[in-house]
Amino acid sequence: GFRLLVAIADVSHYVNVGSALDREGFNRATSVYFPGRVLPMLPEVLSNGLCSLNPAVDRLCLCADMLINNEGHIAKFRFFEGVMKSAARLTYDTVAKVLVDQDAEARAAHAHLLEPLETLHGVYKVLRSARERRGAIDFDTVETKIVFGEGRKIEAIVPYERNDAHKIIEECMIAANVAAGRFVADHKIPALYRVHDRPTAEKITDLRAMLAEKGLSLGGGDQPSPKDFNALLSQVQGRADFLTIQTMILRSLKQAVYSPDNLGHFGLAHEFYAHFTSPIRRYPDLMVHRAIRHLLRTGAPDRFPYNHDEMVIIGEHCSNNERRADEATRDATDWLKCEFMLDKVGEVFEGRVASVLGFGLFVELKDFFVEGLLHITALTKDYYHFDPVTLSLRGERSGRVYALNDAITVRVARVDLDERKIDFVLPDDDEALSESSGDARSEPRDDQESDEDDAAKKKRKPRRRRRKKPAGDAPAGDDDENADSDDDGSDTSSAPESEPGAGEESRK
Template sequence: MSNEPVSDPNALQEAEKYDNPVASREFILGILAEHAGPMTLNRLISHLEYDGDEERIEGLSRRLRAMERDGQIIRNRRGGYVPVTHTELVRGRVLGHRDGFGFLIPDEGGDDVFLSPRVMRALLNGDRAIVQITGVDRRGRPEGNLVEVIERANAEIVGRLVLEAGIAFVVPDHARMTQDVLVPMTDLGGAKDGQIVRVALVEQPTLRHKPVGKVIEVLGDHMSPGMEIDIAINAHGIPYHWPPAVLEEIDGLNPEVADADKLGRVDLRHLPLVTIDGVDSKDFDDAVYCTKVAEGHRLIVAIADVSHYVRVGSPLDQEGFNRATSVYFPGRVVPMLPEILSNGLCSLNPAVDRLCLCADMLIGDDGLIKKYRFFEGVMRSAARLTYDFVAQVLVDKDPAARAERPDLLAPLETLYDLYRILRAAREQRGAIDFETVETRIVFGEGRKIEAIVPYERNDAHKIIEECMIAANVAAGRFLTDQKIPSLYRVHDRPALEKLTDLRAMLAEKGLSLGGGEQPTPKDFNALITAAQARPDFATIQTVVLRSLKQAVYSPDNLGHFGLAHPFYAHFTSPIRRYPDLLVHRAIRHILRTGSAENFPYSHEEMVIIGEHCSNNERRADEATRDATDWLKCEFMLDKVGEVFEGRVSSVLGFGLFVELKEFFVEGLLHITALTKDYYHFDPVTLTLKGERSGRVFALNDTLKVRVARVDLDERKIDFVLPDDEDDGESAEEEFLDEDTEAEESADSGDKKKRRRPRRRRKKSSDGANAVNSEAAGDHPSE
């Protein structure tokens, strides 16, 4: 007879799994939480009445060690166990800041915990740790002290090797890694001063010692063509080698779809489905076809059937999960799936049979989806069209373009009619719509940058965008109706404190945001419409955008606030996004079995997968931004000393970020370069105001600036005002030592006089200048 305490809610489950079960994790946590103080192993043994039962004592010891490892409990110096759910103990992931301090992002949600530079000496970005709340910092944030490192995130680091006075160290390229890695002279692996290297960490950092590493690969010289992408890939830990098991799995794949795989599918090969993508696209994962029917429009969105080839738990699946997303660098892609799938079998190339999963929708004249169904199909793309060509056909009515494919004119015109209806419905429901400028880098011979140009979006882009949004909405509704665990693309409502700050800024400008504590997307759109004719419209749009949350993947459907849709799931890009593949698997499971039973994923597993995919999406964005910033700095190297006209894109306590109108390149006009006056930062109006002159610098002001310095390593461009150069030190002379406190003062909106801090500020990739493009509307086709 078991002597397991009957109050253990999981006793039966434990008994089913183990011959000699011990108390469940939940029960142990409950005991520790109720006990007045830490409990030693002996006291727990007595409490659970395990005395003399060696098997159970050993089982309990193993369970406690596992709970320690997973950060559920900690053991103090006297051997007493304490639950981490205790209010003063928080576990989570470390987010480093380039100025030496950091934050702990709690696993359980809630406020981030500030970690001082002293605490961060023992930590690196991405580590998981337990901290004890010791109070609040000067800005009212909870502040923590390190209790224990649960998991180290960095086995390797990429950076530039420095040999100095007989000492070798590597300066990490990753902006969130602020600690140099010491390298013994015997472990240089032939690397030379200034080269970019990959080091394996032999010793992790402690409060007293820096990390120690060993050079395991020389990536190349500092300015080699393409080096910026190699650095970004390695610095952010993006996998780019295919494991042997994956290569073995794809070795037997045939480039043509097998006849047996086409059986039992809906045959769409008679329909003129077409792909519409950018001129440089190589993987085509969506095709569209539209026809007019009595009740409105019938839209078929056919998506590459990746789930047919990537089986659950296979090496391909494991590596796809590991990568989570394709990463698009300027001129190079690191794909989520091998090329034989991404550009071959799964790509909807023209004039070849391909397997697809289809969303078949009936859309009324009001733009709402009246009916929808999903089915497995086989298709043959009628054409690979580009956005520019479709715009010439539909918008410009170019005779030559229209004569090129007369057979496609009718379905394309019908598709354009549907787009106008969907666009009107978008405006009617109040989806938030921002007009932002994206850029692309044009390369010449030897990968030398020829130009940085704006990326033009025409109506053809918007046609595909609206079609993909419709398919994603149908997928979200289907998953909800079937009650099957999957991932939604969630864009939550703005936080109350962000709304408060936004309304304070708007009040200064004589504007207001309706909706009280829960404004709707319509309220935001009404604000944008009211501000559209104002000269400071760009400023208002920027501040509104920054008040919105970031979209994430979650099995809990909270709707998509920016798009004003209650149901939304990414369905349209399974070649390059792992969440889309999971959505396909969920839909296929329902189609084949008729119910959600025996689906190989649980809600809890989807929570973990969603967090992983959201994190990897951010990792990809940071890596791409790093490489792009490097290229822009390289482009500006020969322009030091020249004067250009720019626009103020961000106003912070430590200066202005200015975007050059000619090149769409951004740099910092540091507050110490404003030498003719002392300036105060106003966080409400986002302005810098001169104490004596009264001069105000605000968002979207036009300025003439001189390029003072370009730093490739830190991806920084520094500007000065040409008129101020004679009255003080230039920005190039002002590179001094770091002062975290000065930046914290600037970030907090402190209105003290801004004098010269001890080190130039670096632009934060997650600071006030970061914007979430998806907050303005999901762009699943891009």
Template sequence: MTNQHTDSAADQRDPFADREAEKYENPIPSREFIIEALEKESNPLRLFEIARLVDVDENDEERFEALSRRLKAMVRDGQLMRNRRGAFGPLTKMDLIKGRVLGHPDGFGFVVPEDGSKDLFISDKEMHKVLHGDIVIASIAGEDRRGRREGMIVEVSERANQTILGRLNFEDGLAWVRPNNTRITQDVFVPQDGLMDAKEEQIVLVEVIHQPSMRSGPIGKIIEVLGDYMAPGMEIDSAIHDFNIPNTWSDALLAEVEYIPDEVTEADFEGRKDLRALQLVTIDGEDSKDFDDAVFAKRRKNGWRLVVAIADVSHYVKPGSELDKEAYKRGNSVYFPQRVIPMLPEKLSNGICSLNPQVDRLCMVADMSINDDGSLERSQFYQAVMNSKARLTYNQVNDILTNPQSPHRETYAELVPHLEELNGLYEVLLKAREERGALEFDTVETRIIFDESRKIESIVPVVRNDAHKLIEECMLMANVATARYLKWHKMPMVYRVHESPLEERLKNLRTFLADFSLQLGGGDEPTAHDYAAVAAQVKGKPYEHLVQTVLLRSMNQAVYQPENKGHFGLNYEHYTHFTSPIRRYPDLLIHRAICHVWTKQGPAEFYYDDAKMAEFGAHCSDTERRADEATRDAVTFLKCEFLSHRLGEEYEAVITAATNFGLFVELDSLYVEGLVHITELGDDYFHYDNARHCLKGERTGKVYRLGDRIRVQVAQVNLDERKVDLRFIGDFAAAAGAEELPSSEEEGQDEGDDQQPKKRGKKRYYRKKKRGGKGTKA
């Protein structure tokens, strides 16, 4: 059978032969062709059998050796598997799956398959072979008692942790490092000759010299001592390392930056529109340092003119440059408390690319005409040079617009009429947003106030005023105009996509809403209008926040991708990110696409095709999640440390999540979350109802669900695991309007299946409120 296939395979044309011929003087069959040929075989093949199959002569030593190296590389990259007989076969034919290990703080883990199929559960015993982040080949061993696919690690293709950051411990003459990353549950043993004079309890960086196996754990040597465990700023250093956030600039990049001027030159003006006389202003937070957007609005006879000027980063960061490579690797800026890891060096982010006041800057402009009903009539895009007339803050603008006696009205007297024009446009856009049915939930964002020792002094809510919303609406309009513009020109691009909720989540959501006599319209495909209608029905009710929270959790996470599937939450058919190229790589890609259109070239001549945009989109979606997880980890540690000094104190709290092992609650006034374990709730069997987001007592019928208020005491804080354990004191009987909550104890209500929460549910005992930034994270 093999010979028969050999002849047919050799006769077939390798579809990637031309590509291979361009790369090599003596080309061999492509990886794609080898996999296709092997998939037609009934058994794995040895090297010489594959050579005959793909028409490589064994006597041609150079090509035969090249084929051998290619097969080994394909094994290394997880495209093929080599069995004990030395024969090669595709993973799909050998019932093997390649994926990334996702560790869990409790010791078990999952393999997230590259092909997008369901995750494999990995027992704590199997997890001894690997560490969080490793790329592995796994086999399906069957199903566990909960019906999940269970896997076994067959081979590790790529080790993700060459170094590990953690705290040094000593006991009985032995030394080990406990990783800061709670997803890595194996301690790293350090021999005496690898201690580098480090002291106990210090945070150290360990080089892993022996990766874990079934027989032994990881072994390493200390290569750097970062400092004491509780040193100020150590939580950020730890998060940067644990989440692999790039935070250093290469020598090659710094050399490239040296050639970038500090000021705009006359030569840069060529071909640009001069907008320096236009009353463009930036409006940002008090502590912002990089200003990438400026706005101007003017009332017209039948509508408005809105000009959104964005820093022209693409003029300085060229495709393939060291700056571009590093910006892509970072994907976005990362905002920690009092510290930023920027996507671009400070010379660009805070200097030549930042739209600082009273200096000339290069910009890309979305110049839009908006009808009186708030709809986009037409838009044009062009390169320009501008000069910001003022660096304003949200609070200043809000005070100017709402307080006739504001001292800022005198300071910025020349700009007040223009700000009032902007506000008039905002009111029109806000009305259009409401009519469109775009979702807007009232969530509390917080800001950490530090003392002189960089310890938390207080945690305060951040109030979004109308100036925040004004800028948000202007940016949304510019993003929509950009998406429409590039779609019209059929350019490869990354959309900002927010897909409709999944069927299972919709089912659970409707079950939950039924307890409140609420219905979600839209059938199998509800729109943002349908969601907004539910939110409107509970406006002002005691359970408004509860319903809003469940509505929000039923939705998907927004991602970057070239396939346009619309933006569910904003209810836009076309949407992308154009307005923040200083801090988001997708915006830089969009700017390059716009520039390409200006040069009158077709999509085929663009730097990137749809396949490349898909790669960019997936990467940038990952770096966005990485930034969220890293900042959440750092803030969680800070909040745990803050609460560790308040053991025994009692607080009123609101339930923010229910699981089968207890309740997560947020402490009033502190905005810190912790866990009330299920055993704290009294002498009863409590069962978790996933659809209704609650715990229900089997004997008493007592129900605890999202939004309920209780009283708790701080019992224990574990800084290493980022856990806050709370003792249940009692129900908060004085909760205003509590008696108005609809009962969830109607006849026939399910009691839940008392199962563990899904893998992608609660990973830590804290969740950081998302940074508001400019407008929204839409």
């Protein structure tokens, strides 16, 4: 087997309970990641200084020390306080070149690190195998990053691909989080778990109805397990409607939240899970560190300065602020994307139907990963009915169907910076184009009912995008520069999270 140590900067040493730092950290609850900018939960003197594990510098840390057997299970674990000195600051791309590409130049430049890196890759492989056997749900989603040019104008919006270097960090962080969850549960100390509850019976019924329309079924009876969801995803892999089915599954799942009542993590298929790896940017992680330090120093949960009821309030506050931060990031990103599209009004693009609602289609452009609305009134050649079961619009006379992930060609009709909205029409609808493009920054249209407008705004909330969107050659494990699905990997708004990155406070 392997011995895996995940050392996380000891933020709780510097942020004392009830201090001004603690109060402000609780108020913010999370760092907020905008394209090209971060609003940190705690001051940069901590995040980029005392709690940043820079190479060749002594730093206080809290360490998860785990024995991983060849089956990928945590056979034993312990936590301890310590001082660490990071051996090197590596980027994801560099590690991928060394381990995956076997690049001779990269391997020669890091010859002194080859043995520990190869061993770490071995740890990842057994952890990954255990994840697959456990049945943790894996979604095949595309993340994007914004590339800025001069004057902070968007130069391009490009897809971002994760390599094995990212996955190594992710699996190691998940292992540390599992150990933290088990540790606080074993000692019965009030703490915040990262809870991802199983889907409701109503959601499962709705999902099965939609799957039946496609000749598919979900196993597991009244309480399908993550393995049942994964089996379904494997079954439909390669189908033309794979993305549609994946979206249906995503929408059937609950959001992950913070709670002192451990209900397990359904998406990751873990009984115990607590966020431990990023206390510099997530207040729940800081609370878990405090619980662990208290146990290490006193040996019992007695006199811990928090009780269960207080943890309920803290968990709800942190969960709400996490969603608020996601919304703020989304709003800023949407505005930048609208600005990017301003000079493209009248142009025609290929796209796919990203969502179907009663008032129209949200279409994602293939070239730019930008979403806009093709309102139902822009489908001028027929009268369309919305089918909530198949998530489609069907023409009354023609029988023409628009469904999730259908390929579609659209013309950009209108861009509204104030409302952060982009409107599309069909390519041959010149009349609608001339009406819409008269004032690209005008007030919202009168032809859209207020309830439809509210629904459109609601739609713009994520289906569950990861909080973290790493930059191209960002330092491995450096979340504060790269900030998602849970969440975390998750955490789309309802998707289970992975644990991408470890925060700049972590190094193996």
